[in-house]
Amino acid sequence: MLRLSQNNRCQKMPIELKGSNFTLSVIHVYDAQPEKIRLAIAKKIEQAPGFLKNAPVVINVSSLGHEACWQELSQAVLATGLHVVGVSGCSDSKLKQAIVRSGLPILTEGKVLKHSVVPAVEKTRLINTPVRSGQQIYAYNSDLIVTSNVSAGAELIASGNIHIYGMMCGRALAGAFGDGECQIFCTHLSPELVSIAGQYWLSDQIPSEYSGKAARLCLQDGMLTIYPLL
Numbered sequence: 001m002l003r004l005s006q007n008n009r010c011q012k013m014p015i016e017l018k019g020s021n022f023t024l025s026v027i028h029v030y031d032a033q034p035e036k037i038r039l040a041i042a043k044k045i046e047q048a049p050g051f052l053k054n055a056p057v058v059i060n061v062s063s064l065g066h067e068a069c070w071q072e073l074s075q076a077v078l079a080t081g082l083h084v085v086g087v088s089g090c091s092d093s094k095l096k097q098a099i100v101r102s103g104l105p106i107l108t109e110g111k112v113l114k115h116s117v118v119p120a121v122e123k124t125r126l127i128n129t130p131v132r133s134g135q136q137i138y139a140y141n142s143d144l145i146v147t148s149n150v151s152a153g154a155e156l157i158a159s160g161n162i163h164i165y166g167m168m169c170g171r172a173l174a175g176a177f178g179d180g181e182c183q184i185f186c187t188h189l190s191p192e193l194v195s196i197a198g199q200y201w202l203s204d205q206i207p208s209e210y211s212g213k214a215a216r217l218c219l220q221d222g223m224l225t226i227y228p229l230l
Helices: 006-010 034-047 070-078 093-101
Strands: 025-028 056-060 083-088 123-127 136-139 142-146 155-158 162-168 171-174 184-189 193-196 199-202 215-220 223-228
Touching: 034 070, 056 070, 070 083, 070 093, 123 136, 136 142, 142 155, 155 162, 162 171, 171 184, 193 215, 199 223
Parallel strands: 025 056, 056 083, 123 142, 136 155, 142 162, 155 171, 162 184, 171 193
Antiparallel strands: 184 215, 193 199, 215 223
16 A cells, blocks of 8 residues: 655645636727826726726727827826736837836737637526625526526626526626627616627616616627617
């Protein structure tokens, strides 16, 4: 019989690398004036504090050139309480050098997953109880059906479609692995945020005529689109 010494039994690696998935908002900056950026971000946070307050974000600077002062822009973003974890879309060498000197990584945005590599939805997760503020329901490799209300501050994430047969006041993220054919179905739509395959709307972007109504959301030509459900 093989016996392990006490040292071997207690020995453990100090770290371990694992892959994971996170929901990160990307802020596309179209203006190089820091105060305008700060005010615009603060307004978005006020509209959806449960989703954006103190959130990690990526800044996309593809519309900015060498005239942009990265130090002032980054300070404007940080002043809103957001945490910048990286920068994407940088093609200007001077701006890129300033970003690297600030200690942030330059990120390369991945391509949208093709349908052939998106995991197939195999089953459905059913939730028959209310989803409270602060709760996160994750339906991996499946559709998600909620037959009750979803409170503000709650979050629904699914690889497939999301169905809500109650008042929807939280966040719903369908097609979490990039499947653009997924949809969101809701009988009473009043969300903080809706997202399909990474394309999302905050509450103020949802047409007012659909507020509190039955609606279906899907992607058309890569853009979020909304239709009456009934």
